[in-house]
Amino acid sequence: MFIQHVSARLPAISVNLLEQPERFNLTSFKAQIYKKFIGIEYVPVAVPGEMETLLEQTVSAAVPIDSRERIKLVVHAHTCPLVGNYGALSMQRVLRRQRLHNALFVGMCANRCASVFDAMRLIRQRLQEQPDALALLVTGESAVTQELRLVENTAVMGDAAGAMLFGTRGPGNELLACCSHTYGQYARGVWLEGAPRASYETNYPAMMLQIIQADARTGGDDAGSGALGYSHNVNRKSWIELARTIDSATFPSDAGKHPISRGTAVGSDMMLNLSHLTSTGALEKGDVYLMIAVGLGGSFGAALFRYWKMMLLCLSGGLRRLSGVILIMLRYGWQEKPYSYEQLWQASALIAGNTDA
The missing domain is CATH 3.40.47.10 (Thiolase/Chalcone synthase)
Structure with a gap:
């Protein structure tokens, strides 16, 4: 199995943790600790509605127009069951607009950040069954609550979107x-x-x-x-x-x-x-x-x-x-x-x- 195409997008805005610590419910002192010991200075933050746009852009970029009919599986691997504000983010809408009508769409999040590897194994199994097909792995979600945005004393979660197109043959x-x-x-x-x-x-x-x-x-x-x-x-x-x-x-x-x-x-x-x-x-x-x-x-x-x-x-x-x-x-x-x-x-x-x- 080969990665044939890769695409990635960051939001237009990256927030400086030291300049705007209140956006993450941090004091200025705590923000300095995060920068010094954890290494975080900038956090990419999507504005309302931007995440679906980023997802569509990554999908569009990763999938050549002449290959869309061959895509039989799309897997959205995300870290939380809630991937954005309710009703405001829909991968199904993205797939319809990109005319991926032949693709089975599934999402998975059981292993949080490691769900990407669950998706790779699922894609590999599907492509073994249909070696002429293609499959798309998509990531991307927005940390819409404080609990999702900040892992205390560990990390500050940013927003982004990515996509990888897989096939059984190269180049890739x-x-x-x-x-x-x-x-x-x-x-x-x-x-x-x-x-x-x-x-x-x-x-x-x-x-x-x-x-x-x-x-x-x-x-x-x-x-x-x-x-x-x-x-x-x-x-x-x-x-x-x-x-x-x-x-x-x-x-x-x-x-x-x-x-x-x-x-x-x-x-x-x-x-x-x-x-x-x-x-x-x-x-x-x-x-x-x-x-x-x-x-x-x-x-x-x-x-x-x-x-x-x-x-x-x-x-x-x-x-x-x-x-x-x-x-x-x-x-x-x-x-x-x-x-x-x-x-x-x-x-x-x-x-x-x-x-x-």
Whole structure:
């Protein structure tokens, strides 16, 4: 299975967390803490009605006009059952306007941010049954309540939309492996308290590393001949903890300087970052890259791809603010020994658009 096209959109407005902390029910002092320790400075926020427009633009860009009749499945992977203001957002309307009349439409959100990988497996199964068909994976939702917008002491959720078109043949990025695992003891997510919460925070890097290693093993020999990377989908603190799990060597004095500055756009981060890597030429033919996501409730997922050639379509502005969240790339190949911090740091800086990387 191949990613044939990718498209991503950010809202027109990105709110500066330090300048407008009240929009997120934060004090100025708390906003400074979020920036210093978590790394968030800007949060893309869609105005009412904009999210459906963004979704339609990404779908339109990802699907060539002459391929629309071949699309048999559209999966909207989102993090919450509520994807926008009631009645104001409808993927069915988007699909009708885009004339995707032959497509079965389903939505899924059971594993929150990691639902993207559930969608990939469903798409792979459908395309195995209909190898001449195409399938579309769509992400995009708006954090319409304070509870959705702010994960206390962890992240500030932004808005975005993305789409990936899959087929059984290239040109495109070949899916080598797709794995996920749910740790049910953490199903309460943000409502974890006491010992379970402490256990989750302690074990988070190790659980992330396990799903990465499982994905690399499933990818077989192909996983060892290209570029493989590691990152996270939450914040700078999580990145550093994961890096320390992978690399036990002494960290440089600037270990806290991570280039993430945009609030996570949940499932759409993967499309945003893949689009950025493709448009900047960071990926070379034969490189292997990894998509990673963690959903609230102990759901971990990863997908391994080999980069060949792909159409990049319709990426909105703000590339310099794109974080290294969820999708990452290194040029050092799979290795049994730990990756060095310098390797991890270079990959994250590259994805964030840091020209010094």
